[in-house]
Amino acid sequence: MIARLIWIETRRNVARWLVPVILLVAWWMLSARGWIPILWSSTNDLLQESVIPFAVPALAGAAAWMAGRERRRGTQDLLATTPAAPLSRSLSTWASTAIWGIVACTIFAAVMMSWTALVAAWGGPELPSFLSMLTSILAFSAWGYAIGVLAPSRFTAPAVAVGAFGVVLYLTNYMSEVSSSEAGSVYQETWITYLAPDKTRVESAHWHALLYFGLAGAALAVLALSYRRRVPAAMFLIGSLVVAGTGAGMIRHEWIHNHNAVIVPPGGPPPALEPAEEQAPPVQVCEGDPVTVCVHPKYEPLLDDAVAATNRLAEPLSGLPDVPQRAGPHAVHFTGGATRSIFELGQNASLDVSNFASHLVADESIITDAVITNPAQIAMRSWLLQRADIDSHWRCDNPRFRSWETPGMPTSAGMTTRETCAATAHFAALTSAEQRAWLEANYVDLRAGRLTLEDLPPNS
Amino acid sequence: MSTSIVESNHRARVIYLYLVARRAVLAALAIFTSGGLIWILLAQSLSPNAIHALVVAAPLLPALVIGVSVWSPFGEVEQIAGRPLWPIRLIHCGGLFLCAVAALEIIGLVEPAVSRTQLLRNLAGYTGLAWIGTRVAGPAFTPIFVWVLPITYVALIWAVDGHRWWTWAKQPAAVESATAIAVLLLATGLTLMLRTPRSSRMNGGDVA
Numbered sequence: 266m267i268a269r270l271i272w273i274e275t276r277r278n279v280a281r282w283l284v285p286v287i288l289l290v291a292w293w294m295l296s297a298r299g300w301i302p303i304l305w306s307s308t309n310d311l312l313q314e315s316v317i318p319f320a321v322p323a324l325a326g327a328a329a330w331m332a333g334r335e336r337r338r339g340t341q342d343l344l345a346t347t348p349a350a351p352l353s354r355s356l357s358t359w360a361s362t363a364i365w366g367i368v369a370c371t372i373f374a375a376v377m378m379s380w381t382a383l384v385a386a387w388g389g390p391e392l393p394s395f396l397s398m399l400t401s402i403l404a405f406s407a408w409g410y411a412i413g414v415l416a417p418s419r420f421t422a423p424a425v426a427v428g429a430f431g432v433v434l435y436l437t438n439y440m441s442e443v444s445s446s447e448a449g450s451v452y453q454e455t456w457i458t459y460l461a462p463d464k465t466r467v468e469s470a471h472w473h474a475l476l477y478f479g480l481a482g483a484a485l486a487v488l489a490l491s492y493r494r495r496v497p498a499a500m501f502l503i504g505s506l507v508v509a510g511t512g513a514g515m516i517r518h519e520w521i522h523n524h525n526a527v528i529v530p531p532g533g534p535p536p537a538l539e540p541a542e543e544q545a546p547p548v549q550v551c552e553g554d555p556v557t558v559c560v561h562p563k564y565e566p567l568l569d570d571a572v573a574a575t576n577r578l579a580e581p582l583s584g585l586p587d588v589p590q591r592a593g594p595h596a597v598h599f600t601g602g603a604t605r606s607i608f609e610l611g612q613n614a615s616l617d618v619s620n621f622a623s624h625l626v627a628d629e630s631i632i633t634d635a636v637i638t639n640p641a642q643i644a645m646r647s648w649l650l651q652r653a654d655i656d657s658h659w660r661c662d663n664p665r666f667r668s669w670e671t672p673g674m675p676t677s678a679g680m681t682t683r684e685t686c687a688a689t690a691h692f693a694a695l696t697s698a699e700q701r702a703w704l705e706a707n708y709v710d711l712r713a714g715r716l717t718l719e720d721l722p723p724n725s
Numbered sequence: 726m727s728t729s730i731v732e733s734n735h736r737a738r739v740i741y742l743y744l745v746a747r748r749a750v751l752a753a754l755a756i757f758t759s760g761g762l763i764w765i766l767l768a769q770s771l772s773p774n775a776i777h778a779l780v781v782a783a784p785l786l787p788a789l790v791i792g793v794s795v796w797s798p799f800g801e802v803e804q805i806a807g808r809p810l811w812p813i814r815l816i817h818c819g820g821l822f823l824c825a826v827a828a829l830e831i832i833g834l835v836e837p838a839v840s841r842t843q844l845l846r847n848l849a850g851y852t853g854l855a856w857i858g859t860r861v862a863g864p865a866f867t868p869i870f871v872w873v874l875p876i877t878y879v880a881l882i883w884a885v886d887g888h889r890w891w892t893w894a895k896q897p898a899a900v901e902s903a904t905a906i907a908v909l910l911l912a913t914g915l916t917l918m919l920r921t922p923r924s925s926r927m928n929g930g931d932v933a
Binding site (some may be wrong): 319327 | 883
């Protein structure tokens with residue numbers, strides 16, 4: 266009978282109208298946060314950060330609204346004469362509301378994970394985090410329902426929705442003051458921040474699940490108490506609170522353990538991992554000829570473009586002595602995640618090969634923190650990047666980084682200047698034969714840092 | 726008793742009944758209670774992040790109370806009356822909005838670190854969104870979906886880094902375009918609330 270009740274309630278539940286809204290809002294938030302489908306890490310993190318902030322308050326509000334239905338429709342007396350226990354009616358109404366939330370989250374997770382499974386080359390889904398997310402839906406909807414039963418009013422549903430939204434927002438942004446001085450106070454996240462349902466990490470996902478299961482149980486026990494099942498409900502309430510407290514306590518314990526492991530040795534080496542925790546670094550994937558690009562296997566879907574870009578960069582230098590033939594992680598790095606536009610997904614990830622241009626014009630021994638400071642090398646790097654049409658802030662034709670044209674714009678070491686860009690323009694104006702001849706005569710000195718701007722054509 | 730006194734008493738009684746049907750007194754109490762809650766939360770908040778989150782999100786509470794208050798079970802019956810309803814709606818909506826302004830003004834006075842302009846701007850914008858949502862959702866769904874539009878909006882802007890024209894609720898108080906958008910939303914919402922919809926569903930309720 267319970268199953269039939271749940272089926273009837275599910276078909277007639279107002280939360281079904283929220284499913285498309287939850288999906289649309291989550292999709293939009295995914296876009297705004299810059300989802301990168303090729304990375305499982307991005308999928309796992311953004312799944313909860315996109316769904317939770319709206320789904321949790323929406324379902325809590327819907328549950329509070331559903332809780333007042335019998336009173337609103339004036340059917341309390343009629344239903345009181347039926348043989349079914351009022352608690353089972355209430356539980357089926359709450360369950361059907363939560364089911365629609367779980368359906369929305371599952372649809373969204375299925376789309377995200379399927380997409381990533383098709384295009385990702387490394388990693389996997391974090392199912393414990395997903396399950397923890399579902400338990401938070403259960404807990405918030407259960408409390409919404411319980412509040413709706415205890416305080417039925419037209420104001421209850423919006424108040425519960427705003428309250429749930431506020432709880433998530435407050436937990437996520439909770440910080441405590443760690444030091445105070447005249448210059449100002451310093452705040453940092455605490456373990457309370459990690460109680461937020463959208464801050465679940467896979468290491469503590471099972472404790473999150475325990476916390477929210479306990480909270481859901483406590484809400485249902487409060488509901489049962491209102492139906493006069495005093496003793497069993499009170500026992501269930503105590504048990505649920507113990508479970509929730511255990512979950513919260515373990516989250517706190519893990520946070521303190523991990524936090525101290527990171528910050529206790531100031532300036533010292535990172536703490537040694539236990540043998541069981543040691544993980545061998547994944548074998549890099551390499552591709553390309555004559556220049557070979559080697560990256561972490563998770564970036565494999567982007568490798569073809571990176572190989573093409575690095576070979577375009579190295580093309581004018583082919584056959585010259587000591588030209589780097591391998592671009593490793595120090596020369597090629599991942600960029601992505603920035604918002605481009607609403608609903609545009611997966612278009613903002615790439616491997617940036619600008620650093621490889623630095624390695625082409627400067628020997629590794631004179632590159633400090635990925636920065637070259639020799640003006641002749643800077644000028645030639647700009648030429649290589651412009652010639653290969655690689656998007657970079659080191660190009661002279663990038664107006665956003667022509668600092669000498671914008672008063673007040675800060676400059677930093679290794680950036681182009683008016684003089685280096687003039688030299689780049691002069692070199693670009695030469696014929697291919699003249700460029701090749703100059704490179705054959707000066708490339709070794711250029712890489713060694715022995716040239717100045719005056720040594721570049723047409724001055725040389 | 727002169728006709729004007731009778732008419733005056735009659736008008737006052739209509740307004741009184743209209744406000745009672747909308748739980749206006751309860752709504753006003755809820756608005757001031759939410760103001761007290763916001764003040765407690767602000768007083769307990771230490772970090773700038775938490776204060777900023779509250780300034781952005783807290784005005785949702787009084788705004789949604791105003792939004793929910795416009796629902797009434799007697800909408801269709803009232804619409805066939807000979808008396809124009811927009812002045813009474815203006816008294817109802819405007820009165821509750823002024824209550825919320827007063828509640829947030831008091832918070833601004835006792836918590837000088839909080840920008841009153843930001844609180845009031847966000848209240849205006851969210852109230853406008855709640856009223857627009859009320860009209861869009863229709864009378865059957867007003868009490869359940871009146872909060873969907875404002876909460877969706879705040880959830881969306883929270884996900885976006887940086888300032889864009891539509892993230893007005895997150896922007897500093899000095900940004901005039903943000904204030905203009907909030908006022909425009911309030912005016913649009915109020916206009917929608919004051920006019921009588923051409924048709925309403927036969928569902929035993931209506932808004933405004």
